[in-house]
Amino acid sequence: MKIPVVKEILSANDQVAAENRVAFDAAGVLVLNLMASPGAGKTSLILSTVDQLPEEVRPGVIEGDLASTIDADTVAARGIPVVQINTGGSCHLDAPMIRIALPNLPLDEMDLLFIENVGNLVCTADFALGADLAVVVASAPEGHDKPYKYPGMFASADAVVLNKADLLEVFEFDVDYFRRGLEMLNPGVPLFVVSCRTGDGIKEWVAWLLSCLH
Amino acid sequence: MHELPVTEGILNVALEAAQQNGARRIMAIDLVIGELAGIVDDSVQFYFDILSKDTIAEGAVLRFRREQAAANCGDCGHQFPVEVPLTAVCPVCGGNRLRVSGGREFFIESIEVEDEDSGSEGDSERERSGGG
Numbered sequence: 001m002k003i004p005v006v007k008e009i010l011s012a013n014d015q016v017a018a019e020n021r022v023a024f025d026a027a028g029v030l031v032l033n034l035m036a037s038p039g040a041g042k043t044s045l046i047l048s049t050v051d052q053l054p055e056e057v058r059p060g061v062i063e064g065d066l067a068s069t070i071d072a073d074t075v076a077a078r079g080i081p082v083v084q085i086n087t088g089g090s091c092h093l094d095a096p097m098i099r100i101a102l103p104n105l106p107l108d109e110m111d112l113l114f115i116e117n118v119g120n121l122v123c124t125a126d127f128a129l130g131a132d133l134a135v136v137v138a139s140a141p142e143g144h145d146k147p148y149k150y151p152g153m154f155a156s157a158d159a160v161v162l163n164k165a166d167l168l169e170v171f172e173f174d175v176d177y178f179r180r181g182l183e184m185l186n187p188g189v190p191l192f193v194v195s196c197r198t199g200d201g202i203k204e205w206v207a208w209l210l211s212c213l214h
Numbered sequence: 215m216h217e218l219p220v221t222e223g224i225l226n227v228a229l230e231a232a233q234q235n236g237a238r239r240i241m242a243i244d245l246v247i248g249e250l251a252g253i254v255d256d257s258v259q260f261y262f263d264i265l266s267k268d269t270i271a272e273g274a275v276l277r278f279r280r281e282q283a284a285a286n287c288g289d290c291g292h293q294f295p296v297e298v299p300l301t302a303v304c305p306v307c308g309g310n311r312l313r314v315s316g317g318r319e320f321f322i323e324s325i326e327v328e329d330e331d332s333g334s335e336g337d338s339e340r341e342r343s344g345g346g
């Protein structure tokens with residue numbers, strides 16, 4: 001006998017993500033889920049962004065890491081409230097991990113929460129966390145073909161940041177080719193070409209982010 | 215790889231549905247997975263066999279229905295199925311204004327459970343069908 005089910009495979013995670021979202025909304029915090037390959041510049045982007053925030057916008061960070069506290073320490077050294085989640089080998093953050101971290105985070109004292117996901121361009125996209133914005137950070141050294149090879153990640157992004165723009169020429173990175181791949185999957189998604197090294201493009205990115213706050 | 219939490223998700227959704235329907239045994243689980251969802255069929259069945267031990271889903275066969283993703287050419291209107299890695303140009307006109315849709319499905323469609331009156335004999339459903 002066949003029983004119809006029609007239920008998302010990761011519905012248990014989605015359920016907890018929805019609960020996280022309610023907690024974020026209640027505290028009036030805009031939450032970003034930053035996803036990227038290892039080393040694309042997630043931590044650098046958080047720091048560059050925070051540097052440009054107006055004073056009244058208070059940041060916070062959740063650092064997802066396989067094991068180390070390197071990124072969390074870097075962020076904390078800048079005086080930004082940060083909670084570290086060690087995923088214990090899991091290749092992505094999931095909604096229950098965020099829920100467990102929440103009591104350690106002063107949500108009422110922040111306006112913008114960055115969640116730095118584990119460096120991984122595949123799994124992270126499938127596990128909703130309850131964030132308002134899914135942001136994919138790509139970078140010049142990874143090559144311009146990433147949207148074609150990892151469509152799931154780029155299809156579900158609310159914004160894409162192409163970092164290390166200072167290295168575009170070195171890596172013969174064709175921004176138009178990258179953009180077309182992105183458009184193919186996710187028409188109209190904002191793309192910000194930035195360099196955390198030189199600061200290029202960060203202003204435009206931060207302006208967009210602030211426009212999402214309201 | 216995240217086959218492990220995915221497999222846990224499959225098992226839990228199936229067990230819950232079986233319980234709600236008072237089923238005694240799950241023989242098969244029908245999954246709909248989009249071409250772009252990036253799950254490897256064989257490894258999921260492998261994990262499932264381990265995780266489902268001592269549950270009413272032990273021995274159940276996972277049957278995958280793959281949903282294709284399609285590209286639509288903005289220049290000539292040609293529509294064609296695509297796989298990963300995606301192609302950047304239309305095979306008909308060479309245009310590069312493509313739109314990809316579909317292929318992101320990731321859900322359990324149904325479960326096959328043992329009928330109240332049927333014995334465990336002669337269950338063709340239990341034979342490995344091999345996902346595809």
Ligand SMILES: Nc1nc2c(ncn2[C@@H]2O[C@H](COP(=O)(O)OP(=O)(O)OP(=O)(O)O)[C@@H](O)[C@H]2O)c(=O)[nH]1
Nearest residue numbers: 037038039040041042043044119163164195196197
């Ligand atoms: N040239 C250049 N290097 C950059 C830029 N942004 C970051 N980097 C460098 O790239 C390396 C990785 O940057 P991170 O910010 O640690 O990257 P991440 O994505 O947080 O890395 P993981 O957390 O380890 O996955 C560091 O050596 C940075 O200095 C950039 O715009 N240009």
Ligand SMILES: [Mg+2]
Nearest residue numbers: 042043071116
């Ligand atoms: Mg980092």
Ligand SMILES: [Zn+2]
Nearest residue numbers: 287290304307
């Ligand atoms: Zn065409």
